[in-house]
Amino acid sequence: MSNLTVSNSTLALGFILVIIALVIGYWQKLQIDKDIIIGVVRAIIQLTIVGYILKFVIKANDVWLTMAFFVVIVINASWNAGKRGNGIPKAFQFSLLAISVGTIVTLGTLVWTGSIQFIPEQIVPFTGMIASNIMVAIGLCYRNMKQSFTDRHQQILEKLALGADIKLASEDIIRESIKSGMQPTIDSIKTLGLVALPGMMSGLIIAGVDPVKAIKYQIMVTFMLLASTSIGSFISCYLAYKQFYNEQKQLNSHLLS
Amino acid sequence: MKDNHMSNVNNVKAFKNIDGVKHLKNIFELTDLSYQVGDKKILKNINLNIEQGKYITFVGPSGSGKSTLMRILASMISATSGEALFNGKKISSYEPTEYRRRVSYAFQQPTLFGKTVKDNLEFPYIVRGKEFDWEQVTKFLNYVNLDESYIDKSVNDVSGGEKQRIALLRNLIFPPEVLITDEVTTGLDADNKEIVHNILNKFNQDDGLTILRVTHDDSEIEQATDKVTVKNGEVI
Numbered sequence: 001m002s003n004l005t006v007s008n009s010t011l012a013l014g015f016i017l018v019i020i021a022l023v024i025g026y027w028q029k030l031q032i033d034k035d036i037i038i039g040v041v042r043a044i045i046q047l048t049i050v051g052y053i054l055k056f057v058i059k060a061n062d063v064w065l066t067m068a069f070f071v072v073i074v075i076n077a078s079w080n081a082g083k084r085g086n087g088i089p090k091a092f093q094f095s096l097l098a099i100s101v102g103t104i105v106t107l108g109t110l111v112w113t114g115s116i117q118f119i120p121e122q123i124v125p126f127t128g129m130i131a132s133n134i135m136v137a138i139g140l141c142y143r144n145m146k147q148s149f150t151d152r153h154q155q156i157l158e159k160l161a162l163g164a165d166i167k168l169a170s171e172d173i174i175r176e177s178i179k180s181g182m183q184p185t186i187d188s189i190k191t192l193g194l195v196a197l198p199g200m201m202s203g204l205i206i207a208g209v210d211p212v213k214a215i216k217y218q219i220m221v222t223f224m225l226l227a228s229t230s231i232g233s234f235i236s237c238y239l240a241y242k243q244f245y246n247e248q249k250q251l252n253s254h255l256l257s
Numbered sequence: 258m259k260d261n262h263m264s265n266v267n268n269v270k271a272f273k274n275i276d277g278v279k280h281l282k283n284i285f286e287l288t289d290l291s292y293q294v295g296d297k298k299i300l301k302n303i304n305l306n307i308e309q310g311k312y313i314t315f316v317g318p319s320g321s322g323k324s325t326l327m328r329i330l331a332s333m334i335s336a337t338s339g340e341a342l343f344n345g346k347k348i349s350s351y352e353p354t355e356y357r358r359r360v361s362y363a364f365q366q367p368t369l370f371g372k373t374v375k376d377n378l379e380f381p382y383i384v385r386g387k388e389f390d391w392e393q394v395t396k397f398l399n400y401v402n403l404d405e406s407y408i409d410k411s412v413n414d415v416s417g418g419e420k421q422r423i424a425l426l427r428n429l430i431f432p433p434e435v436l437i438t439d440e441v442t443t444g445l446d447a448d449n450k451e452i453v454h455n456i457l458n459k460f461n462q463d464d465g466l467t468i469l470r471v472t473h474d475d476s477e478i479e480q481a482t483d484k485v486t487v488k489n490g491e492v493i
Contacts (some may be wrong), residue, residue, distance in 0.1 A: 155368045161331060162427055163358035163384045248335055249353040 014164040058120045066120045070127050074099050077131035081236075084139035086146060089243050089254060095138050096233035102134045103127060106228040117219050126224070131198070133225050134232030137181035141233050142240060144180035149244050150256040157251060166249050170241045177241075181233030185225050192222065281308035283329060283342075284435060284467050290339035292325055301490040302339065309434075310465045312457070314472060314481035322470045322490040327437045330469065331362035339367045358384070361433035365440040367424035369412040374423055378408065381430045397426050400456050418449030425453065432460060435467040442474055450474075 008015075018040055025032045057065050078096035085091025107116075107126060116122040149156070152173065159169040167174075192198065193215075198219050204214035235242075244252050272472045274373065285307040292300040300322045307313060315323045328334045329341060341348045369377050378397075379389045395405045401422040407415070415423065421441060428436055428461055438457070454477075460466040472478060486493050 155363070155370065157333060158352075158364055158367060158424075160371070160378070161333060161357055162381060163354050163361070164380070165354050165384075168384065194410040203399070220474070248332065248349060250334055 037108040042223060044172050054120075054124060056153050057124060061196070063118075063122060066118075066123050069120070070103075071126075073127050073140045074103055077135040081135040081142075085142045085240070086257075088146065088240050091142060091240065093237040094236050095135070097239065098138055098232040099131050099134045100126070101235055102136055102228040102232035103130045105231055106130050108222050109227070110220070110224060130228045131223065133185065134228050137229040137233050138236045141181040141237050143178045143237050145173060145177040145237065145240055145244075146255070146257060148176060149251075153251060153253070153256055160249065160251070166242065170244070174241050175235050177232075177237045178233045181237070182226075185229045189222055190225070192218070278346050281310060282346060283307065284309040286340075286342040286345075288340040288342075290326075290329065290341055291334050292322075292329060292334070293337050299490050300329075303490075303492050305485065305492055307467070307469070310461070311376065311483055311485045312461045312468045312470070312481075313485055314470045315485050315487055316472065316478050316481075317487035319473070321487045324439055324485045326487060327362065327439055327469060327471055330435075331360055331437050332356050333362060354384075358431065358440065359433050360435040360437065361428040361429045362437045363425055363439065363441050365443055367421065369415075369420055371414055372411060374410045374412060374415065375408045375410075377412070377423055377427055381427055385431065392395060394430065395428075397430055400429075401426060402460065418445050418452075421445060421449065422456075424450060425456065429456070429460065432464055432466060435469065436460070437469045437471075438473045440444070440471075440473065442472065442477065 018036065020034055022033055024030070025036060053069075075096065078092055078099050080101065081095035082092030085095070087092060088094075107123070107130060109119050110116045110126065116126060149170075155167050156173075160166075188198075198218055198221070201211075201214045201218035205211050239250055244255055246252055278426065283306045284303070287303050287305045287307075290300060290303040290305075291298065303326065315327070323397050325334070329336050330343075330348070332348055334349075335349060343351065343356070351359075370380060371377065375389070378394050380391050391405075391408070394408065398404060398407055403419065403422060407419070407423070412420075412428065425438075436457070442453050445453065457468055459469075461468050470477070470481075472481075478484070
């Protein structure tokens with residue numbers, strides 16, 4: 001089994017694939033050529049920088065440097081999740097707490113059970129995987145929550161008018177928002193191996209690892225993503241719903257879309 | 258400003274004297290109450306006292322500010338200036354959920370919660386951390402000409418009039434001190450209207466429930482004894 005290598009010249013030739021996307025965009029007048037070019041340039045620059053940084057961190061094999069990388073990933077994911085809060089006050093802070101707790105608990109469990117080791121080449125990629133999944137989950141939670149508060153504001157007003165506390169008035173929305181954050185993970189689990197070979201498993205197979213061993217890793221990753229998205233969705237939803245009310249327990253109508 | 262205040266209070270006192278009831282306790286006292294959104298003034302320096310046990314009908318053209326006033330009294334929104342007292346204390350000083358159990362607001366086109374009628378009639382019990390009382394609920398259903406069989410009905414299987422009656426029971430199962438009804442009979446047929454009138458009259462007369470009713474219904478306005486007219490955000 002030969003290991004996959006991509007030389008600079010192969011990569012340059014691979015740029016043909018970007019041109020295909022550009023041609024389709026231009027031909028169909030999708031007006032996305034600018035976005036494609038910016039996206040590709042950004043991806044190349046970001047990944048190149050990250051590649052060199054990762055090389056440095058792995059080579060240094062220093063606990064504090066690994067932790068610093070962990071913090072950078074978590075803050076970055078929280079900032080992006082916060083932006084998806086779309087006007088929800090303190091969305092960044094809530095995302096930071098949700099992603100930190102979700103990542104620490106999941107990563108901690110993996111290290112504690114001996115599934116992974118506390119070394120940069122394992123901690124850094126796993127942190128990235130966990131944090132980015134929680135980030136996507138939180139984004140979905142916020143979007144669902146805002147939409148549900150808008151769609152069902154009449155029902156919430158009625159519940160409040162009957163003397164319900166804000167938690168009771170928002171219960172259905174909180175539940176559905178948590179579910180909306182977890183749903184893509186659950187859906188992807190159902191088709192795992194049948195439709196898609198997940199990134200990590202594919203990566204290991206391409207790198208020459210025995211597919212049976214790769215599957216074991218993938219099963220672990222599946223468990224990890226389930227735990228992390230549920231923790232992240234739960235924390236972010238229970239913190240964010242309160243922002244839809246003022247201190248008089250009245251609906252904050254300016255937050256509704 | 259001061260003259261305006263006095264005249265409004267006097268106006269209210271004048272209608273209080275019409276039915277001969279004097280020196281009742283003021284359940285609400287509003288002083289220079291205003292509400293504005295951006296630059297738009299929706300309520301302008303409202304001065305109004307409302308006595309306990311009254312059944313007051315608020316009339317006035319659409320968009321005059323009646324519903325906004327009612328929502329302030331129900332603590333669904335807060336006035337932007339002025340003072341609103343309930344039993345002598347600022348509305349904002351009460352714990353909001355406790356307050357709303359004492360001053361209950363019934364909506365024009367209510368939505369029923371959950372799947373069954375029980376989900377709705379159980380809600381006031383859940384709010385108070387109490388067990389669903391089948392007997393009590395049946396008694397209240399009878400007040401609005403519905404029977405026990407409705408408890409397990411799907412919310413999709415009840416008519417518009419029945420829906421409004423069930424929604425009203427959510428407000429009344431634990432009788433509040435004040436019930437605010439915001440055009441609750443709009444769109445109802447004569448029979449359903451009468452049922453709603455009967456239960457409101459019963460609670461007002463037998464239990465001394467203070468009722469503040471917003472309506473555009475000609476017959477309701479005609480029959481009303483105590484009326485407050487709201488026009489262009491002012492009580493006139």
